Amino acid sequence: MTNHSPTARRIAKTILNGFDAYFADYQNITLGAKARFETASWQAAHEANKERIDLYKTKVNQVLKLVHSVTSKDTSQLELWRDARATYAQLIANHSNYEIAETFFNSVFCSQFRHADIHDKNIFVKPSRAPDDKPLRDYSIYISYSGRDGLEYMIEDILKDFSFSAPWENMQRDIENICALLREAPLAKLENEKQLRVDMLESVFYRNKAAYLVGRMIFNGEVVPIILPCLNNGRGGIFVDTLLHSNDSASIIFSFTRSYFMVDAPIPSRFVRFLSTIMPLKEKSELYNSIGFHKHGKTEFYRHILAHMKVSNDQFVIAPGIKGMVMSVFTLPSYPVVFKVIKDRFDRPKTVTEEIVREKYKFVSRSDRVGRMADTQEYTNFIFYRNRFSEELLRELQEVAPSKLVINEKWVIIRHLYVERRMEPLNLYLQTSNEEETREAMEEYGNAIKQLAAANIFPGDMLLKNFGVTRHGRVVFYDYDELCPLTECNFRKIPEAQTPEQELADKPWYTVDEADVFPEEFRLFFSGNPTARSAFERLHSDLYDYRYWRRLQDRIRAGHVESAFPYRRKWRFHRRAPAIARNK
Template sequence: MGKSTGDRISQAIYNGFGAFFCEFQNITLGAQARFETADWISVHTAMHSRLDVYKRCIRSVADLIAMIAQDEVNSPDLWRHAKIAYQRKCAGDANEDILQTFFNSVYCLMFDHRNIRDAFAFVSNPGLPTNEPDMSTILRDYPLNVGLQDSVREVLNDLSFRLPYENIERDTRHIVHTIHYELIKRLAPGERVTAAQFLDSLFYRNKAAYLVGRVFIGDAIRPFVVVFQNNEQGSIYVDTVLFDEDLVSRIFSFTRSYFMVDALSPGLYVQFLSTIMPRKQTFELYSLLGFGKHAKTDFVRKAVAHTQQASDEYEIAPGIRGMVMLVFTLPSFDYVYKIIKQRFTPPKDMTREQVRSKYRLVKRWDRVGRMADTQEFSNLVFDRRKFSDELMQELEKEVPSLIESRGNALILKHVYIERKMIPLNMYLNQIDEEETDRIMQEYGMAIKELAAANIFAGDMLLKNFGVTRHGRVVFYDYDEVCLLTECNFRKIPEPKTEEQAMSDQPWYSIAPEDIFPEEFRIFLSGHKKARHSFEKFHRDLYDADYWKLLQENIIAGDVQSVYPYPDNHRFSHHNNALND
C-alpha cells in the first residue's frame, strides 16, 4: 500500500522545513568569513537574502501540496490527517516548535489565514516538554575561581577566528580587570565567582561579533558578553566586555537588526538567553535569531493568554492621533497594534500600499538601535468584548473594510504590532531641564545614526519618536521613511527682491525629493526648552552640507560603526593602558 494523501502532504511540509533550515543555516555560516574580511556590504546583502528564504520555501511547498492533493486540497479530513502525521514526525525533534510553525505557515498560505483551527494546525500552545532542557551540547565551561588570567586567555584562544588578535595579552588584561572591577570587588561576604559558560557559536551582526555567556556567582547568574571588532588591518580585538543585564539587553533590543548565529537548536539558544535576560520575551529572542515567523506564533499565544487573564479593555493608544495609522493598545500589555487607515488625513497623500512598502523597507534595513521592529499579521483574531466602545467606533470609522465580526470574534485583516514606548512629545512634559538636555541629545543622535545607515526619517515630529525603558529615543512612524541617498538636500535661496523676502510662499521651485534642513526647526515648534536643548548639541542638522557629506560617505561605501553600548564602556586599543 502506498502513502495516503495526508501522509504525502505531511512529508512535503517536513521536507520543506528541512530545505528552509539548510538554506537559512548556509547563509548564516558565511557570517564569520564576512566579519573576518570586513565585507560589510555583503553583511547586509546576506541579511536581505536570508529574510527571503522562509517565504520562498513556504510558497514552494504550497505549490507542491496543490499538485499532490488536487481536488482534495480543501478537505478538512485531509488536513486533520496531515497534522496528525506531521506531529508524529516532529515529536521529540529539537526544533519541534519551529517545525510546527512551518506547518502553520503552509496551512495559512493555502487557506488565506482562514479556518485556522487546532484540528488542522498548531494553534494553541502545543504543550512541548517543560522539563529542564539539557544545554550541555551548546555550551563551553570555564572555571574562574582559579587561574583567572589563564582561563580568560583560554576562552579567547578557543575561538575559531582565522585572523590573529591585535594584542591578545592586552585584551586578556582588559577582561580580567573588568571582572575584578565589575564582579569580584562587588561581591558580598561569602560570595565567589566560580565559573563561566559560553554558547558555542558567536553572534554576528553588522561590524561586530559577540561571544555570549553567563557567569556564576554562587547561585546567581550574570550575563558575560565579550564583543569583538575587526580593525580592518588584518586582526581583531576585544572592544568591551559586559556583565550588566540592561546593557546586554540593549544588544538584544527590538530596535536592532537580526543576528547571524550558527544555532542548530534555536530553542536551546533562546532558553539560554532567557537565563541572562529574564525580562526579555521569548518571541523577541526568536526574532533576533532570525526566526520571525515562529516569533509571531509565540507572540500570539502569549497575547491571547494575557488577554484572557486581563481585566482591562483595548483602547486608543495615548498621544496625538496619527494621520496614517490608527493605533490601539491594551494598557496592561507592552505592545501597540497599528492599522493603516483607509483614508489619510490631509496633507498626507499616499496609498496604503506605499505605506506597507515603507514598513517592508524598515524590516529589511539596519535599524542601528533607532527604529522599532514590527511584526505584520493578516486576519488576527481578537475578543470583541475586550474592545472599548470608543475604539470600536474609531475602527468602524477609519478601517471598516479591514474589520470583520463573527460573534464574539473580531478579525483585523491587516495589523502591525510594535513595542510600546512613551511618545517623545509626552515624555518632554514629564521631565526636568537636565533630562530634557539628555533626551534631546538622544533625539538628535537617533536622527544622525539613522542617516548614517542611509535612512531619512522624513517626518521628524517629536510625536513620531518614542522613549524606551532604557531611556533611548527610537523612531516608530515609517510612512515618510526613505533612503537618504534619494533625497536632494538644499539651502533655502536668498531672496533677490523685497517682494520675495516678504512672501509667505516659496518663490523658488521645489521638487518632491527636495529637503531644506533649515526648516527642521519646525519639528520642535511648541517645545521651546526642547528646541534650545537640541540646538546645543545638533545645530549641524540644520546645515544642508552636513547631509550632503553623509550622502557622499554612503555612496563611497563607508559603513559607519554604531555601538549598542555606551562609548565609556569601550576599551582603549591605542596602547596597553587599561580604561579605568
C-alpha cells in the same frame, strides 16, 4: 498511532521536507557570517541578512506548489489539512526543532487559505506538546570555564577558544582590560575568584560590524551576563571592544530595535533558554526574533498574548498621543505593545497609498535598524474578543478603517495590522521631563536621526510624535510611512529671497521637487517647546546644514558602512598596549 490518509501523509511529509530544506539553507547563509566578519565584508553581510529574511517566504511558496503536486485531491478542503496537521504532529514528535517546524506548517496553511480558518484544529495555534516534555538531542551549546587557575588564565582560555581566522590585535591587552573591569564591577564582592564559573555559548553572534561572545557568570548564587563585543580593525586584526555585564546592557544588545543576529543555532530553543537566564525579562518571542527566527517569534507572541488575555480583564483602548494621519493605533494597558491599523483614507496632507505604507514597513524589516527603529510584526486576520474592546476604540476603527474589520457578537477580526513594542511618544515624554531629562532626550533624538542617516535611512517626517522613548531611555523612530533611503533625497539650502514680497510670501517662491529636503526647516519640529529646541541646537545644530547631509550621502555612495555601537562609546576599552605584565 492513528491512521491517516495517504494523501495527508504525503502533504505532511512534503511540508516537513520543505522545512528541513529551509532550515539547512538558513543555516548555510548564517555560517557565512564568520568569513564576512573576518574579511570586513560589510556590504555582503547586509545582503546576506536580506537574503536570509526573504528565504522564508520563498521556501513557503515553493512548498505550497509541491503540496499541490503530490496529490490530485482538492487542496482547498479543510478536512484534508486537518488530517495533514495530525500526521505532521506525529512526524515532528521527536524533531529537535518541532516548534519552528510547527510555525512552518502554519505558514504553508496560511498561504493556501489566505490566513483564514485560523483554528487549532487546522494549524498549531497551540504547541503540539508541552516544552521539554521529551529529551532533546544531546547537543552541547556552551563551554564552561573555571576560575581555579586565576581570572586571567580563564579569560585567555575563552579568547583562544574563540580564535578567528584573523589574528587578535593584542590579546594580552584585551585580557587585562576585561579582568580589570570584571574586578571593578561584577566581581568586586567575590572573595575567591576560584569560585567563579563562566558558561560561554559556543556560537558567535554576528551583527553589522561586530562579533559578540555571549555567556553568563555564575558566582555567589547569582547569574550575571558576560558579553564581549569583538571588532575587526580593518587591517586583519580582531580586538575586544568592551565588556557588558548587566541585564540591562544585555537587553539592549538583544533589543527589538536592532537587526537580527547571525548565529549558528542548530537548536534555537536551547539558545533561547540560555539567553533567558541572562535576560529574564525578555519574552521568548523577542529572543527568537533576535536570533533570526522572526516568524516563530510571531507565533510565540500570538500564543503569549492569548495566554495574557485569559488572566487579564482590561480593555483595548486608543493609544495615548497625537492621532496619526495614516495609522489608527491602539493598545492594551496591561500589555507592552501597540497595534497599528492602516486607515482606509489618509488625513491631509498625506499623499502616500496603503501599498506604499506596506512597502515602507517591509523596507524596515530588511534594513539595518541600528537600534533606532522598532521591529514590527505583520499579522493577517488577528482575532480579538469583542468584549475586550472599548466602545470608543470600536467607533474609531469603524470610522477610519472599516475595510479592515470583521465584527460579530463575539469577535473582532482585524484583517491586517502591525504589532510594535509600546514606547512613550517623545512629545509626551518632554511634557513632564525635567531639564536634564530633556537634554538627554534631545541628545538621543539627534543621535537617532544621525545613526539612521548613516545607515542610509531618512525618516522623512521627523516630528517628535513619531519617535518614542524606551524603558532604557533610548529614542527610537516608529512612524515609517515617509521614510526613504537617504541617497534618494536632494538636500538643499533655502534660496535667499530676492524681493520683500518673496520674503513675506506664505508659500515658497522657489521650486520644490518631491525629493527636495531643506534641513533649515527642521527647527519647525520644536514649535511650542523652546527648551527642547535650545538643547537640540546645542548638541545637533549640524543637522540644520544641508552640507552635513550631502557629505553623508557621498560616504554612503562610496560604499562606506558606519559603525553603530549598541553601547555607550565611553564604555569602549582603550586600545593602548598593556601597562603591566600578567601575573603568572
